[in-house]
Amino acid sequence: MDTALYMEKSHKKRKKISVGMAVVYIILIFWAVLTIFPFAWVIINSFKPSAEVLRSSFSLPQEFTMMNYENAFGKLNVLNAYKNSFLISGCVTLGVMILASLMSFGLTRYRFKGKELIRSLIVASLMFPAFATIIPVYKMIIQWGFLGKPIAVILPQIAGNLSFATIVMTGFMQSIPIEMEEAAYMEGANVFQVFARIIVPLCRPSLATVAIFSFLWSYNDLFVQKIMIAGHKQYYPVCTLLEEISSQYGTDFGLMAASVTIIVIPVMIVYVLLQKNIIKGLTAGAVKG
Amino acid sequence: MLYKKKWPLFLFLVPGLLFLLIFLYIPFVENIKNSFYDMASVVKMPGQEFKFIGIDNYKRLLTDPDVRSALVNTLKMMVLTVIFEVGIAFVLAVMVSQVKKFQQLFRTVYFFPVVISATAIGLLFKLFYNYNGGMLNQILERFGHEPVLWLGPDLAFIMICIPTLWSYIGFYFVILLTGLSDIPDDIYEAASIDGCSKFKQVFYITLPSLKPVFFTSVTLAVTGALKVFDLPWVLAPNGAPQGLTHFLGTYMYQTAYGLNNYDYASTQALLIVVLGVVVSKGVGALTADKEEKAERKAKKAREKAAKTMKKEAA
Numbered sequence: 001m002d003t004a005l006y007m008e009k010s011h012k013k014r015k016k017i018s019v020g021m022a023v024v025y026i027i028l029i030f031w032a033v034l035t036i037f038p039f040a041w042v043i044i045n046s047f048k049p050s051a052e053v054l055r056s057s058f059s060l061p062q063e064f065t066m067m068n069y070e071n072a073f074g075k076l077n078v079l080n081a082y083k084n085s086f087l088i089s090g091c092v093t094l095g096v097m098i099l100a101s102l103m104s105f106g107l108t109r110y111r112f113k114g115k116e117l118i119r120s121l122i123v124a125s126l127m128f129p130a131f132a133t134i135i136p137v138y139k140m141i142i143q144w145g146f147l148g149k150p151i152a153v154i155l156p157q158i159a160g161n162l163s164f165a166t167i168v169m170t171g172f173m174q175s176i177p178i179e180m181e182e183a184a185y186m187e188g189a190n191v192f193q194v195f196a197r198i199i200v201p202l203c204r205p206s207l208a209t210v211a212i213f214s215f216l217w218s219y220n221d222l223f224v225q226k227i228m229i230a231g232h233k234q235y236y237p238v239c240t241l242l243e244e245i246s247s248q249y250g251t252d253f254g255l256m257a258a259s260v261t262i263i264v265i266p267v268m269i270v271y272v273l274l275q276k277n278i279i280k281g282l283t284a285g286a287v288k289g
Numbered sequence: 290m291l292y293k294k295k296w297p298l299f300l301f302l303v304p305g306l307l308f309l310l311i312f313l314y315i316p317f318v319e320n321i322k323n324s325f326y327d328m329a330s331v332v333k334m335p336g337q338e339f340k341f342i343g344i345d346n347y348k349r350l351l352t353d354p355d356v357r358s359a360l361v362n363t364l365k366m367m368v369l370t371v372i373f374e375v376g377i378a379f380v381l382a383v384m385v386s387q388v389k390k391f392q393q394l395f396r397t398v399y400f401f402p403v404v405i406s407a408t409a410i411g412l413l414f415k416l417f418y419n420y421n422g423g424m425l426n427q428i429l430e431r432f433g434h435e436p437v438l439w440l441g442p443d444l445a446f447i448m449i450c451i452p453t454l455w456s457y458i459g460f461y462f463v464i465l466l467t468g469l470s471d472i473p474d475d476i477y478e479a480a481s482i483d484g485c486s487k488f489k490q491v492f493y494i495t496l497p498s499l500k501p502v503f504f505t506s507v508t509l510a511v512t513g514a515l516k517v518f519d520l521p522w523v524l525a526p527n528g529a530p531q532g533l534t535h536f537l538g539t540y541m542y543q544t545a546y547g548l549n550n551y552d553y554a555s556t557q558a559l560l561i562v563v564l565g566v567v568v569s570k571g572v573g574a575l576t577a578d579k580e581e582k583a584e585r586k587a588k589k590a591r592e593k594a595a596k597t598m599k600k601e602a603a
Contacts, residue, residue, distance in 0.1 A: 054422030
């Protein structure tokens with residue numbers, strides 16, 4: 001509110017516009033610092049021995065140590081957790097992309113009875129939180145003998161992301177003009193060729209969106225991971241391992257800081273490289289959905 | 290012509306629909322059924338039958354003090370998300386839309402916590418809140434104050450809310466900023482020619498034109514507050530201390546996987562669903578104004594008229 005008032009003042013006195021802008025910049029920079037500070041703090045402290053983190057967490061490391069990282073990689077097998085996470089989230093992403101583009105193709109290109117029903121069923125399923133399906137799904141996973149294996153996480157997560165992905169992709173496919181497909185048909189292409197050679201390549205932007213949010217939601221989703229893999233350490237993905245670190249090694253500050261850093265850094269690198277796509281991917285459908 | 294032959298349609302629709310059927314719709318219905326039975330275990334032993342207990346779980350839900358406190362925490366969280374997440378995001382978005390330099394940089398920085406898992410953020414804040422040598426207590430001690438028990442009964446709830454709210458502001462910031470950039474510049478120009486101050490412009494132009502975007506943001510914020518699980522669970526497992534920091538999601542998890550009371554947990558999960566539907570409808574009703582309502586009514590009337598005309602024609 002203050003800034004808005006300030007903008008009003010600065011508007012009246014044109015000379016002071018730069019002052020008003022300066023205040024806006026100060027507030028924006030303040031928030032940026034508030035956003036970055038926790039991450040910077042944890043990265044700096046990951047290079048200190050635990051005792052030093054407890055004593056002076058605001059200074060740069062007095063003696064630079066990699067001990068926490070040696071501990072993290074040695075004791076906790078972080079690399080293995082990465083491998084599991086990439087396997088799980090990679091399969092989820094691939095599964096969602098394939099199933100969602102097939103469904104959207106069927107829903108946008110064919111006319112049939114019950115199409116509206118299927119569409120509204122898909123929209124309705126967005127209202128089912130994981131809490132409301134997890135117990136029966138857990139039962140099935142046990143009955144199938146999948147409990148504690150990566151597939152126990154993959155299957156429910158594919159289903160959990162599929163509805164939203166289909167909605168995003170249907171919206172995009174509807175905007176692709178049908179002429180090219182008709183032309184391909186005249187040339188003798190069948191439906192499957194049209195789908196694979198024309199539709200899928202044209203849908204690349206929305207496939208990227210779907211890939212990004214499926215991967216991140218799957219990677220970050222502790223709830224399903226925790227229930228489906230609990231106790232099977234060799235298959236722990238990153239989040240489950242982190243949660244275990246926090247409950248077991250909660251007093252080893254250096255190790256905790258190193259673990260958080262190990263988890264944050266790769267995401268940070270990918271984020272910096274693909275930020276525009278990621279921001280678009282995660283807010284997709286929110287504005288015009 | 291290409292799509293005249295219907296049989297390939299099955300190949301396109303069936304795999305996805307099967308997934309939704311097996312992992313969403315059937316479990317959802319089964320979850321409702323479960324809430325009326327006394328489940329001794331998740332998987333029935335051979336020959337075992339679960340006892341039908343009617344609405345016992347629902348009765349219990351209404352009188353359970355832990356459910357009440359989890360519900361209150363969840364509702365409080367909803368209010369806080371609207372005020373702080375959407376509120377701060379709006380202020381930041383308006384400011385960023387005014388500046389010319391570094392817009393992209395601010396976007397990138399503010400959004401960053403959204404991509405980091407809540408588990409990692411929880412662990413990070415655990416380091417801040419620790420009683421012995423946590424960051425906050427180090428600051429207090431430096432200024433000669435006594436250390437504070439940040440995750441103790443008095444402060445725990447608010448200390449869990451802070452990182453939850455902080456980490457998602459960037460999300461609403463981007464949504465609102467996109468909405469702001471869709472408002473055409475000439476409206477503002479016309480307003481300032483007419484002598485409307487920037488402050489008034491925010492009230493009379495920005496807020497009304499952003500209404501649909503606000504609606505989406507608020508809906509996402511309140512339904513998101515219903516689903517919080519990871520962060521509270523990492524910061525205060527099992528609603529520590531004394532179950533005071535339980536949210537509906539964490540309490541449901543504890544009931545199912547801590548206490549193995551699966552049927553009661555199913556009932557709690559249903560409460561979450563019902564609450565989700567109610568609040569998102571509520572937000573819709575609150576934000577739809579008279580014009581929209583009138584328009585919708587008119588549309589319905591037109592449709593009805595068209596239908597009757599069709600019938601008569603037939």
